[in-house]
Amino acid sequence: MVTLHDIARKTGVSIGTVSNVLNNTGRVGADTRKRVLDTMAALNYVPNKMAKSLKTSQSNTLGVIAEDITSFDTPRIVDGINEYCEDHSYSITLYNLRIDNKVHDHFYLLEQYNDILTRNILALSSSRVDGLIYIGVYKRNTELLPLIQDLKLPVMYVYCYNSKEVPYVDYNDCQGARMATQYLIENGHKRIGVLCGPVDTTITNNQLAGYRAALEENGLPFRDEYIRYGNLEAVSGAYHAKRLLSLPEPPTAIFTMNDIMAYGVYQYAASAGLRIPEDLSVIGFGNLPYSSYAIPPLTSVALPLHEIGYTAASALLENREEVKKGRYLLDCCLQERASVKCLSPIHRK
Amino acid sequence: MVTLHDIARKTGVSIGTVSNVLNNTGRVGADTRKRVLDTMAALNYVPNKMAKSLKTSQSNTLGVIAEDITSFDTPRIVDGINEYCEDHSYSITLYNLRIDNKVHDHFYLLEQYNDILTRNILALSSSRVDGLIYIGVYKRNTELLPLIQDLKLPVMYVYCYNSKEVPYVDYNDCQGARMATQYLIENGHKRIGVLCGPVDTTITNNQLAGYRAALEENGLPFRDEYIRYGNLEAVSGAYHAKRLLSLPEPPTAIFTMNDIMAYGVYQYAASAGLRIPEDLSVIGFGNLPYSSYAIPPLTSVALPLHEIGYTAASALLENREEVKKGRYLLDCCLQERASVKCLSPIHRK
DNA sequence: TTGTAAGCGTTATCAA
DNA sequence: TTGATAACGCTTACAA
Numbered sequence: 001m002v003t004l005h006d007i008a009r010k011t012g013v014s015i016g017t018v019s020n021v022l023n024n025t026g027r028v029g030a031d032t033r034k035r036v037l038d039t040m041a042a043l044n045y046v047p048n049k050m051a052k053s054l055k056t057s058q059s060n061t062l063g064v065i066a067e068d069i070t071s072f073d074t075p076r077i078v079d080g081i082n083e084y085c086e087d088h089s090y091s092i093t094l095y096n097l098r099i100d101n102k103v104h105d106h107f108y109l110l111e112q113y114n115d116i117l118t119r120n121i122l123a124l125s126s127s128r129v130d131g132l133i134y135i136g137v138y139k140r141n142t143e144l145l146p147l148i149q150d151l152k153l154p155v156m157y158v159y160c161y162n163s164k165e166v167p168y169v170d171y172n173d174c175q176g177a178r179m180a181t182q183y184l185i186e187n188g189h190k191r192i193g194v195l196c197g198p199v200d201t202t203i204t205n206n207q208l209a210g211y212r213a214a215l216e217e218n219g220l221p222f223r224d225e226y227i228r229y230g231n232l233e234a235v236s237g238a239y240h241a242k243r244l245l246s247l248p249e250p251p252t253a254i255f256t257m258n259d260i261m262a263y264g265v266y267q268y269a270a271s272a273g274l275r276i277p278e279d280l281s282v283i284g285f286g287n288l289p290y291s292s293y294a295i296p297p298l299t300s301v302a303l304p305l306h307e308i309g310y311t312a313a314s315a316l317l318e319n320r321e322e323v324k325k326g327r328y329l330l331d332c333c334l335q336e337r338a339s340v341k342c343l344s345p346i347h348r349k
Numbered sequence: 350m351v352t353l354h355d356i357a358r359k360t361g362v363s364i365g366t367v368s369n370v371l372n373n374t375g376r377v378g379a380d381t382r383k384r385v386l387d388t389m390a391a392l393n394y395v396p397n398k399m400a401k402s403l404k405t406s407q408s409n410t411l412g413v414i415a416e417d418i419t420s421f422d423t424p425r426i427v428d429g430i431n432e433y434c435e436d437h438s439y440s441i442t443l444y445n446l447r448i449d450n451k452v453h454d455h456f457y458l459l460e461q462y463n464d465i466l467t468r469n470i471l472a473l474s475s476s477r478v479d480g481l482i483y484i485g486v487y488k489r490n491t492e493l494l495p496l497i498q499d500l501k502l503p504v505m506y507v508y509c510y511n512s513k514e515v516p517y518v519d520y521n522d523c524q525g526a527r528m529a530t531q532y533l534i535e536n537g538h539k540r541i542g543v544l545c546g547p548v549d550t551t552i553t554n555n556q557l558a559g560y561r562a563a564l565e566e567n568g569l570p571f572r573d574e575y576i577r578y579g580n581l582e583a584v585s586g587a588y589h590a591k592r593l594l595s596l597p598e599p600p601t602a603i604f605t606m607n608d609i610m611a612y613g614v615y616q617y618a619a620s621a622g623l624r625i626p627e628d629l630s631v632i633g634f635g636n637l638p639y640s641s642y643a644i645p646p647l648t649s650v651a652l653p654l655h656e657i658g659y660t661a662a663s664a665l666l667e668n669r670e671e672v673k674k675g676r677y678l679l680d681c682c683l684q685e686r687a688s689v690k691c692l693s694p695i696h697r698k
Numbered sequence: 699t700t701g702t703a704a705g706c707g708t709t710a711t712c713a714a
Numbered sequence: 715t716t717g718a719t720a721a722c723g724c725t726t727a728c729a730a
Contacts, residue, residue, distance in 0.1 A: 001406075003723055014701040019725060029699055049476045050403040051723035054706050057350075059399070061442075070428045072638075075418045082418070082445040091472060093410075094443040096431040123440060127398045234642055263642040270644050289421075290639030293583055293612040295619050352707055363717040368709060378715055400707035403722050701730070707722105714717075 002043045011039045022047065053128065061091045062313065063129035063153075065120060067137040067160075068100040072288060073305050077135055077158060080309020088317065093127060095120045099137060117148075125151055131316040133309075136160025156312045156326065161202045169312045169328035173203055176301040176332035177210030177255070180283050183299075183334055184253045185218050188343030189281060193226045193244040193251035195237055195261045204229070207257050207285070226251055230261055237264020242272070245280070252343065253281035259288040259300055262339075266294060277341035287335045297337035304330040351392045360388045371396065402477065411662060412478035412502075414444040414469060416486040416509075421637055422654050426484055426507060429658020437666065442476060444469040448486060466497075474500055480665040482658075485509025505661045505675065510551045518661045518677035522552055525650040525681035526559030526604070529632050532648075532683055533602045534567050537692030538630060542575045542593040542600035544586055544610045553578070556606050556634070575600055579610055586613020587620075594621070594629070601692065602630035608637040611647055611688075626690035636684045646686035653679040 004022070008015040013032055020028045021036045028036075039045075053059045062085055066074050078094075085092055097116050124132065131154045148155055157168040184192050194211055196204045208227070215222050225247055230236035237256060241264065244251055256262040262284035266276060274280050276296055284291060284300035291298040307330055315326045353371070357364040362381055369377045370385045377385075388394075402408045411434055415423050427443075434441055446465055473481065480503045497504055506517040533541050543560055545553045557576070564571050574596055579585035586605060590613065593600055605611040611633035615625060623629050625645055633640060633649035640647040656679055664675045 001723095004725095005723075015724085016702075016726080017700055020700085023725080025726095027699065032699080046471065046475045048403070048723050050399050050408070051706090052725075054397070054399040054403050054708085055723080055725050057706070068428075069424045069431070075424050078443075079419045079445060079447060082443075082447060086445075086447070086468075089472065091476060092443050092445075094427075094431075094441050096428060096441075098428060098431060098435070119435075122395065123438065126395045127440060260642070267642075267644060288639070290637070290642065293609070293616075293639070293643075295616060295644070350707090354707075364708090365710085365718075366716055369716085372709080376715065381715080397707050400722090401709075403724085404707080404709045406722075699730105702728085704725105704727090706724090709721085711720085712718085714715105 001048075002045050003048070007036065007039050007043055007045055010043065011036050057128065058130055059091075059128050060089065061093055061127070061129045062317070063093050063095065063124045063127070063132045064135065065095040065097060065117075065124070065132065066135045067097045069094075069096045070098075071100060071137045073159065073286070073303065074135055074137070076305035077309040077312075080306040080311075081133060081313045082309070083306070084310045084313035084317070090130075090313075090317065093124070093129060095124060121148065121151065125153075129153070132156070133158055133312050133316060134160065154316055156316045158308055158312045167315070167326035169308050169315065169326070169330065171303045171305075171308060171332050172329045173206035174210035174213070175329075176285060176303075177207035177257075178214045179210075179332065179334055180255050180285065180301050181211045181214035182217075183336075184255065184281065184283060184340065185214060185220065187253075187281070187340055189251075189253040189340075190220055191223075191226070191249060191251040191253075192220075193228070193241075193254040195240050195244075195254060195256040195265070196227065196229045197232050197257050199229045204257065211255065232258050232261060234260050234264035234267060237261030238268040238271075239264070241265040241268040245272070245274070253283065253340065255283050255285070257285050259284040259286045259291050259298065262291075262298055262300070263294065266298075277339050281340040283340055291335075292337065294339075296339050299337045299339045300335050301332045302335040303332055350397075351394050352397070356385065356388050356392055356394055359392065360385050406477065407479050408440075408477050409438065410440045410442055410476070410478045411666070412442055412444065412473045412476070412481045413484065414446060414466075414473070414481065415484045416446045417449045418443075418445045419447075419449060420486045422508065422635070422652065423484055423486070425654035426658040426661075429655040429660075430482060430662045431658070432655070433659045433662035433666070439479075439662075439666065442473070442478060444473060470497065470500065474502075478502070481505070482507055482661050482665060483509065503665055505665045507657055507661045516664070516675035518657050518664065518675070518679065520652045520654075520657060520681050521678045522555035523559035523562070524678075525634060525652075526556035526606070527563045528559075528681065528683055529604050529634065529650050530560045530563035531566075532685075533604065533630065533632060533689065534563060534569065536602075536630070536689055538600075538602040538689075539569055540572075540575070540598060540600040540602075541569075542577070542590075542603040544589050544593075544603060544605040544614070545576065545578045546581050546606050548578045553606065560604065581607050581610060583609050583613035583616060586610030587617040588613070590614040590617040591621070594623070602632065602689065604632050604634070606634050608633040608635045608640050608647060608649055611640075611649070612643065615643060615647075626688050630689040632689055640684075641686065643688075645688050648686045648688045649684050650681045651684040652681055 004015050004018050008018045018036055021033045133156045136159045212222055228240040230240050262282050265282050269276050284298050287300040287302035291300050311328050353364050353367050357367045367385055370382045482505045485508045506515055561571055577589040579589050611631050614631050618625050633647050636649040636651035640649050660677055
């Protein structure tokens with residue numbers, strides 16, 4: 001391992017000078033600078049990050065805790081973080097809680113969850129990262145604040161809700177749902193069913209608000225019987241689709257709060273001999289990669305996942321002091337495909 | 350930040366002693382040990398990893414370079430690596446080359462790719478990781494050895510091929526394809542079409558060998574007209590399915606070398622009014638998460654992704670010296686669902 | 699413009 | 715069993 005010392009000796013200058021050219025402090029003669037640079041290249045010198053970090057006590061490293069990297073949307077968020085870090089030469093040290101593998105329903109296993117988290121937090125704080133991004137799984141509620149807050153680190157929460165006042169970046173559920181509903185209405189649908197997630201969950205409530213807003217804006221009534229609460233799984237989608245469709249006045253379109261439930265709607269339609277979109281329109285939320293392969297390809301609300309990651313990293317690293325107040329809600333956009341039938345086109349605003 | 354020094358002073362012992370209890374060297378009196386441990390707890394001491402690494406020149410950190418973390422199978426491999434690291438208290442620093450985002454066809458943009466890689470390698474070598482796992486994307490060929498080999502680090506390649514002699518862990522393509530074919534045969538299929546990836550690619554050749562082996566074992570002829578080379582995309586699957594099915598003696602089942610092409614077969618079937626599995630059986634390879642939502646759910650060869658990651662990490666970290674010779678090929682297993690019709694059951698061995 | 703030297707928080711060697 | 719003390723490779727005053 002070649003060190004500053006080596007290249008100082010070899011160049012015939014002092015170690016301080018070498019350090020100065022390394023850090024571009026400016027106070028080095030152009031000539032010496034060149035010579036130093038040359039021997040660096042010749043000796044294939046690579047600075048030792050540990051030594052530097054130890055001295056400066058900042059690691060140029062961002063910690064990211066993912067509740068589960070295996071979860072659908074997490075990788076693209078990480079990818080966004082990565083892009084920022086690459087642009088600003090930060091490293092990422094990744095902690096993967098592996099929640100889904102270890103605690104199947106972490107609402108009920110909070111203690112175990114805390115153990116896992118504690119271990120990771122410890123590792124993390126011993127590596128003295130400069131900031132921390134916490135990526136949840138499908139916006140489940142997390143109540144881990146006490147642990148993380150002890151760190152006295154700038155922290156950014158992503159893709160998760162929390163009852164505490166905490167900085168986060170997320171996508172705008174309400175806007176996304178409103179957009180989906182609006183799209184349906186623009187395509188002539190007036191009776192729109194919606195398959196929600198669990199009742200009284202933040203995510204459900206937000207999306208429901210968006211749905212409602214779109215209805216109101218277009219002078220359409222909000223009908224209780226069109227609202228069904230599922231568990232975000234495909235079976236649940238199929239079940240509730242059936243219920244919705246056996247109403248006296250069945251909806252002509254169904255909006256599901258995630259794509260998986262939309263797949264369930266597809267399954268029910270297939271089993272009931274209903275054609276999509278001829279007999280029933282469906283629009284999803286989340287735009288999973290598979291949705292383009294569904295038959296017919298599923299129209300869905302696309303999440304700004306990459307952007308969420310990038311925003312979180314930049315907010316965290318650029319205005320560390322202000323991060324505490326940071327609240328970012330990013331807009332979704334519509335991925336139009338072929339699962340919505342145009343009943344009677346109306347003018348789009 | 351509380352240091353060894355602080356807790357030494359507070360306990361009234363020397364700093365060396367404190368270090369000894371920290372590292373469990375044993376040469377510390379039980380009584381002093383307890384006192385030290387107590388003040389550690391009281392002061393909430395967390396060791397500084399940088400200082401330790403600097404001194405010991407090993408970081409307890411594993412570098413993982415992912416060509417693209419956004420690629421389907423990568424996260425589950427990373428998850429496997431994570432499990433190992435968690436069990437052995439290693440940290441992971443993640444480098445995401447973001448290949449797919451930046452160079453769309455990296456076969457033709459090798460130079461750009463090298464730039465990206467070089468930058469990452471540099472960062473990586475300056476953080477002095479103890480080992481490196483390189484995760485490819487869908488086993489494309491990578492010729493990056495010169496760069497990485499300069500590192501003089503134990504390196505493990507995962508999910509990628511390379512012409513050089515290099516340690517790797519991967520899944521067994523040949524075995525997987527053989528198993529899929531065997532399954533079809535056991536279900537009474539004798540005319541089996543196969544949708545390959547690009548011609549003369551390692552992955553295609555390996556799987557083709559497995560297909561052929563299964564045929565031979567069962568005394569079935571290998572027919573050239575049943576072999577089609579696609580580009581692993583859905584459109585390609587649809588196109589070749591059509592060709593296969595318009596043969597004078599069309600296959601009763603199609604084996605696709607990835608699930609995406611199987612989705613293409615589904616699309617063609619839908620457009621041609623063919624029912625799966627009644628009119629055509631299909632079996633995929635890779636078992637993407639979405640395959641269980643396809644209609645009907647797609648039977649597919651499941652990859653030991655998590656295990657690949659775990660194996661790579663353990664091989665790398667446990668027998669560093671022997672790693673050079675390491676070659677691991679892990680078996681796939683079959684995920685049976687509903688896309689294969691049983692024509693005439695024969696005895697399964 | 700350049701050199702010297704102290705110190706970041708550890709580990710490790712040697713004495714005591 | 716414990717205590718001093720010299721590194722590890724770097725940054726940063728401060729002095730020359």
